[in-house]
Amino acid sequence: MKYERLAKDIVQNIGGEENVTNLVHCATRLRFNLKDNHLPDKEKLTSLEGVLTVVESGGQFQVVIGNDVAHVYQEIMKTSKLGTGNSASEDADKPKEKILSTIFAVISGSLSPLLPAMAGAGILKAFLTLFTTFGWVSAESGTYLILAAAANAVFYFLPIFLGVSASIKFGANPYVGGVIGAALMEPNFTGLLANGDTSSFLGIPVVLMDYSSTVFPVFVAIWIFSYVEKYLKKVIHKELQTFLVPLLSLAIIVPLTAMIFGPFGVYIGNAIADSINYLMGVSGLLTGAVIGGLIFFLVVFGLHWGIIPIVLANLTNGNDPILAMWAASNFAMAGVALGVFLKSKEKSLKSIAGSSTLSLLLAGVSEPTVYGILLRYKRTIPFVIIAGAIGGAINGGFHTYATAFVFQNIFSIGAFEPVGYYLIGIAVAMGIGLILTILFGYLNKKDVAVTEPSEVTPNVENKAVQPEASVRFTDGLPILKKEVLVSPLIGEVKSLTEVPDPAFAEGAMGKGIAVIPSVGQAFSPVNGTIGTVLKSGHAVIIMSENGAEILIHIGINTVQLKGQYFTPRVKAGDQVNKGDLLIDFDLRKIKEAGYNPITPIIISNASKYLDVIETTKSSVLAQDNLLTLVV
Known part of the structure; x- marks a missing residue:
């Protein structure tokens, strides 16, 4: 694929560089924030070779590429001025968005750049769990401890990385944002916890928290920082801004984070996590069925990003049940894709279904299946809902949970406990998805025969054999x-x-x-x-x-x-x-x-x-x- 040509065509049909205020990418999508969402030519974008579809959701204009998204993103950054900061947000030109859309846009834009590192580290943690379980590596050995450091670093120091990425999203200095996150991890600050859970700043009480692996406190702190920085740049002479704006920003935001934003963010995260755990306690079966059956729709619209901070908050407290229930949906989709692969006689569709199945099983990436199969053959969507709900109910009912943030695939199985029940849940979800597809097929009646009410009844004997579509x-x-x-x-x-x-x-x-x-x-x-x-x-x-x-x-x-x-x-x-x-x-x-x-x-x-x-x-x-x- 000529990524350079595709990159230029996407930018052109998105309304040009001047219409872009921010661009990030996740595992399969280019996620644009635009000044005017009416400018993109959706028809031309969708018809581009290499584009699966376009989605408007969460305040973003999303171009779904698939597994090649990183290459296309790099070409856009290389061939345009979007990577130089020239397209930085201009508040006067930004469209007014709904609060919920803005929240989703901030979460996805901040976490998207970190996903590859988090996914890789999560799978490494899963492998380490397997290695120690089977006695291949001792948990006290230097080998284990070095690999554990690599696996844990991105999560432990998440406030620093989020400080950088969230600052970019809010249009603030990313390095100062990183320092704000790092201040919460600095030994002098964390050492205060050794003397109790309270301290003081200028005589004002400070409730101390462990901010390692936290998400919400940094989001709140960087959001406030972005406004403070803009204000300081307006009132401070340009010649003094280089050192005075960062100085005052740190002196204001870090203490406020320790006193207000940090505890507030932790309480929000814990409240949401406690709510999920409460629902699990009331009925793990029902909670699992709802998440496993319906999370597919959040993925379609890119709204699943709103769940990731909750997952990370749960993991901060030890483990997370959401990823286990979510996994049922992924494996249900893998079962449907495998069923289409086995049932289809078209070489092109078999190739798409086969690669989509492997993408889910080996990488935990669902977009190729969602846009390549499920939305094309809508008959299969109920199969995913049913299979995901049953698998999710099993995982929820047996209280399975994730011990690390991972993409749900065969390599991350070791990150879930109890692993036996988890295997049952995902196997049932995949099996039901496969069986339903085999039994009921993926084609609607309109796909099998061409009919016209009362007038057109094709002559089946004369009807030519349909050639296979080429891909x-x-x-x-x-x-x-x-x-x-x-x-x-x-x-x-x-x-x-x-x-x-x-x-x-x-x-x-x-x-x-x-x-x-x-x-x-x-x-x-x-x-x-x-x-x-x-x-x-x-x-x-x-x-x-x-x-x-x-x-x-x-x-x-x-x-x-x-x-x-x-x-x-x-x-x-x-x-x-x-x-x-x-x-x-x-x-x-x-x-x-x-x-x-x-x-x-x-x-x-x-x-x-x-x-x-x-x-x-x-x-x-x-x-x-x-x-x-x-x-």
Whole structure:
């Protein structure tokens, strides 16, 4: 994949560099904060080769890339000025966001850069647990202690790392932010705990806390720091800002954090963690079922970031039950993806399903499955909910928990206790997801056969075998491909919702577009095979070389003309090329007979595609681009 070209196209269609106030990435998504969320061209972004989809959530405009996101992010930073601070936030230009959206944006933007380090360290902790359990390494050995230092460092010193990343998110000096976090870990400060849990600052009582691995205190402190720094820069002469702004910021924020922000943040984190634990105590089964069954929807919209600080707060107190219940959803998705892999006969879909299964099992990354399978084949979503809920209920009922922050995959199994019950929970979730997919399939009826109410019943005997859609691969990973359909007609473009027939207007027949013809000829929009030509001659079904099933239906209720004024030029089974004449029709006489000539062009198997993108033109000539199918 040419990451440089994709990076430039994304920035261009996001509204340009000047529209970006901040950009970070997580495991699979580019997460933009934009000045104007109306500027991005969603259709063009979604149609780009290498883009899975776009999502607006949590105050962010998210471009879902998949496993190649880091490469695309690096190219954006390299080929634009976004990495130089030139696109730093300008408060006057920022759109006003809802409080909840802002909170999610801050959490995700601050934690995203730390996820790779946290995930790697978490798996290392899981391996160390396995090594000591089987007696391969002694917990007192130098080998263990050195590796344990590597595994624990990012969590123990989390306030420092968050101080840096949160400052970047808030537009403050990241190094001063890091120092604020480090002050909470400095030996002079932590040494105060040896004399009790209280101290004083200028005679004011200070409640002492252990801030290692904490999240909320730093978020609060850096949020206040960002405003203090802006104010100081306004009132201090520019020549003195270099040392005076950091000096006063530290002298103000660190004591306030120790006295107010720190304890307040700890209390918030503990209150949320205690609430989760209370629900677990009331009914672990119910709590596990809710989290395991419904967290999929949070992942779809990128709102799962709001849970991570709660997980980290739980781990600060010893262990966390949420990751164990969450794991059931991941393994349920892996089961569904494996089921699609085993059941599908299409090489392209098998490749996508296979790589998605491995992505979940080996890395714990769910986005390829979510956007590559579940949202394309929505029939599978209930399978994930059911399997995740049952697996989550098992893990919740047996009170399984995580001992470290990890991505839930096969390598992190050692980070969960009791490991036996955890294995049962994830195995059941994956097994149920697999079995439901095998038994009930992943295709809806519209994916299996093309039908039209009361009018179009394709001739199954004459229907050509659908070719397999093609997907290219880079480094073993699927890259989305688009298929462009040209207009079969000359005329005025209309939305399907404007077609005076509910079967078309409400999308029951599939996605597509409509054209009011000005010339009485219909041409092939693709290279492919004629599946069905209606006896009345008013409609034709074509299977493209890449597997799209296209219905061209000339006029509304024109079947009642019983073939009058229509002259088909092809028959079922014919091979056609783009632009070949399909049907001649007498447009003037059809209108005089009282029939509306508006012509829906429908993708009958639209559920197989990630998106069906309509042209933005108001009128088209034959062979103008009309629809883009994103595979």
